[in-house]
Amino acid sequence: MKNLLELRDEIDVIDKQIVALYQQRMQIAAEVAEYKIETGKKVFDKDREMEKLATLSALGDSAFNRHGIRELFEQIMSISRKRQYQLMTEHGIYEKPDFEELDTLDYKNARIVFQGTEGAYTQLALKQYFGEDAGNSYHVETWRDAMEAIARGDADYAVLPIENSSAGIVSENYDLMVEYGHCIVGEQIIKIEHALLGVPGAKLSDITDVYSHPQALMQCARYLEGHREWEKHSLKNTAMAAQKVREDGMRHKAAIASRITAEIYGLDVLEEGIQDNKQNATRFIIVTGKHVFTRKANKISICFEGAHETGSLYHMLSHLIYNGINMDHIESRPLPERNWEYRFFVDFEGNLNDPAVQNALRGLSEETTRLQILGNYEA
Amino acid sequence: MKNLLELRDEIDVIDKQIVALYQQRMQIAAEVAEYKIETGKKVFDKDREMEKLATLSALGDSAFNRHGIRELFEQIMSISRKRQYQLMTEHGIYEKPDFEELDTLDYKNARIVFQGTEGAYTQLALKQYFGEDAGNSYHVETWRDAMEAIARGDADYAVLPIENSSAGIVSENYDLMVEYGHCIVGEQIIKIEHALLGVPGAKLSDITDVYSHPQALMQCARYLEGHREWEKHSLKNTAMAAQKVREDGMRHKAAIASRITAEIYGLDVLEEGIQDNKQNATRFIIVTGKHVFTRKANKISICFEGAHETGSLYHMLSHLIYNGINMDHIESRPLPERNWEYRFFVDFEGNLNDPAVQNALRGLSEETTRLQILGNYEA
Incomplete structure (x- = not known):
């Protein structure tokens, strides 16, 4: 031998x-x-x-x-x-994707929409991204409303949560990005610290009902396991929950929301840092109606369909791999009205002007049934 | 030329x-x-x-x-x-994975646990899988409770929803499968038809409050968009929602649940088929505490970590592709306590006795930081 x-x-x-x-x-x-x-x-x-x-x-x-x-x-x-x-x-x-290259994005006098009320985490993200004095911001009731505001031209930018580090993706906003075809121009990560808030003077033992957003309830699953007797109520966002607890003015009602919300709505903090993951953070996207990007953009989000055949997801990913592109993240979501078929969302590094990116996108668009570029922005 | x-x-x-x-x-x-x-x-x-x-x-x-x-x-x-x-x-x-091959699974006198109350979709799945006369079934309050019942040996099998064709995966149950290390021995798909249920005599115009499971609320998102004024309340499952509406006995409260629940709790059907996806279906898994499979098993669910380097998810998938294995589905979930890192869940066709499967699993286990076989069962 x-x-x-x-x-x-x-x-x-x-x-x-x-x-x-x-x-x-x-x-x-x-x-x-x-x-x-x-x-x-x-x-x-x-x-x-x-x-x-x-x-x-x-x-x-x-x-x-x-x-x-x-x-x-x-x-x-x-x-x-x-x-x-x-x-x-x-x-x-x-055939370049229909994206216009801009020198910079113009945020001056921009009308910015977010979902929720004063004090929502989304508003914190908005302020951090656009600056404290971002003039023209207003809020709507649902994520779809925010998308609609962009579609109708009522707002220039919308801020939407897309992923939480412990609860995972905000699937509805992935679906809405596909439905509306808007463009991601930025992202903002915010650390999430949930607190249990009650009306002034309320004690932990008074609580029987908790109000929050379903994602926030999920993020505090372990804490809430310890209080099974509490009834959980889903509201459109955490700040609305704080507002409701304040307006109802009952000692047995509590909200799960940020510390800042307690100040805004005059509530007491009964417990702090009640989320399971102490490093909990949420990634928000900044969305606009025009397909634009800048030279500094270094992250691309795409969505594709057509990976039904054996191994075809694998072959789709090969277009990124063979072009030397770093893939950050992949998600799948069910295709509407078709059972057990999926579309895939991939985030990767690059700029639409990079030849490697252009080659990968060309390959993907020729070999998928549908390719949508959701945006190219600074990470 | x-x-x-x-x-x-x-x-x-x-x-x-x-x-x-x-x-x-x-x-x-x-x-x-x-x-x-x-x-x-x-x-x-x-x-x-x-x-x-x-x-x-x-x-x-x-x-x-x-x-x-x-x-x-x-x-x-x-x-x-x-x-x-x-x-x-x-x-x-x-090194064979620590799975015992059985001729058949013994469901006689099996103690089966499900989350929810009488009439929950999970109970429908249970009855369809184990048969109408599946004797020893009982219900618990949370999915974690069902997992605990298996861990403690109080129950032999648990039935848990894992994925809905329109709302996507039930992420909590993916996480619990990893945490508890139980074994999937079967799956059952149930068509989901949501109805709006009220107390006898209630009219649609009476309704101000709707009770259901968060996934069911998501599945009826478009219908609920048309009734924004309704307050939405999250409960542990749809049948509990029906039970609550019945017990509260108020004309302004409605539940979103199955038609069958209306019969069980004596409620009126106010509207039917209110889910967005008319083909809506949920896939349930049957879980047990021992790592077992049968010769007839033809679907394998695995979970792996360690795909942090560029393209390494792609290389992980290559073990399936090169062994000629059909991949059905891939999902990612955040790794607990680590931000923006993921574990991957893959379902593929095969039996643990197939050499191709053994080769793929060997390759995966040598080249990932963690590989968990969640089960091998009949699809």
């Missing part, structure tokens, strides 16, 4: 030969791209690829090798397509 | 050479595996692979090719490892 070193030497010799052949192949692929550019042919010829894969994999001398050859050439052809997309981009053949 | 056919002929010649080299390489990989099996060495030698990737990619004559060569050999080495895992499995060197 050969020893490990001898075997590895043999592998090294083979690998160098594979590298040489691979580079020859890529050279020819470039010539194919030129041909396709001149004749206006599409890069992705699925039938031809399927046929080639069948022919090559039939050369395998075992089931494992037949499978491996197929996988290997799926990848080689995929890299080859990416090279062709790249050459097309270099030739200026690229 | 050469025409497309000539170029393709050249590619075909190159591809055949690559196939031949690839098969030689796999042959040597098999010898390496034998060596490793005899000497008890680990298959995955990350340092050696990193070094090889650096050497090979340096042979590239352009940035694109250097990147492509790296990707190509990451895949070849990954397939090679999979071949080695396969050979080790053939040699019986395989």
